[in-house]
C-alpha cells in the first residue's frame with residue numbers, strides 16, 4: 001500500500017503540485033491521468049525519490065519514505081520497479097543483459113541464479129525466444145516488454161510505469177496494459193501507471209486519479225469515470241475521444 005499525503009511542489013514561483021493525497025492498494029493497477037503539464041510526472045518522481053517535494057509525506061506500507069532513516073529509504077527503493085517512458089534500455093546490451101542488469105547491480109546472486117531469474121522474467125512477458133537480440137532488433141512493443149521484465153526482476157512490491165503506451169499502436173497498447181495488470185494481480189504489486197490513453201482508462205483503471213493544474217480534481221474507477229460531473233474531466237475525456245476518432 002502506498003499513501004501520499006498533501007504533496008506540494010513548486011518550481012520557482014510556479015506551483016506544479018498543490019497538495020495531492022491518495023492511497024494505492026496492492027493488487028490494483030492505479031492510474032494517474034491528466035492533460036499535458038498537469039504534474040503527473042512530477043508527482044511520480046516525488047513518489048520514487050527523484051524529486052524532493054516541498055511538503056507532504058509518502059508512506060510505503062506505513063514506512064515514511066521522505067523522512068525515514070537512510071537505510072529504510074534504501075530498503076524501500078530496493079522494493080520499487082520502474083518502467084520509464086521509452087523503455088530506457090541499454091542499446092549495447094542484449095535483451096537478457098538488460099533484464100539481468102538490476103541483479104548485477106543490486107544483488108550478490110550467483111551467475112546461474114541471475115540467469116535463471118532473468119530468463120524467468122523474460123518468459124513471463126513472452127520474450128524467452130528473444131534473449132540474445134539487441135534492442136535495435138526488436139519492436140517498440142517488445143522493448144516495453146523487456147522494460148517490464150527488467151522492472152519486475154527484483155520482485156518489486158511497488159511498480160511505477162510512466163506512459164507505458166507511448167509510441168505504441170492501439171492493439172499493442174492494450175496487450176502491454178493487460179500484461180501490467182496481470183503481473184500486478186499475480187504478484188499483488190501496488191502499481192501506479194501514468195497515462196493519458198483512454199483505452200487504458202477503460203480497460204485497467206481499478207483506481208483512477210485525475211490531475212488538473214496540480215490539483216486532484218477527481219478520483220474513481222473505469223466504471224464511474226464517464227458519470228463524473230467534473231467539467232475538466234469531461235473535457236479531458238471528450239478531447240481524448242476526438243483524438244481517437246482522428247487517429248482511426
Ligand SMILES: Nc1ncnc2c1ncn2[C@@H]1O[C@H](COP(=O)(O)OP(=O)(O)OP(=O)(O)O)[C@@H](O)[C@H]1O
Nearest residue numbers: 011012016034035036037038039040041042043196
Ligand atoms: N525540473 C523542473 N524544473 C522546472 N519545471 C519543471 C521541472 N519538471 C517539471 N516542470 C514543470 O512542471 C509542470 C508539470 O510537469 P509534468 O512533467 O509533471 O507534466 P505531466 O503532467 O507529466 O505532462 P506530460 O503528460 O506532458 O508528460 C510542467 O509545466 C513542467 O514544465
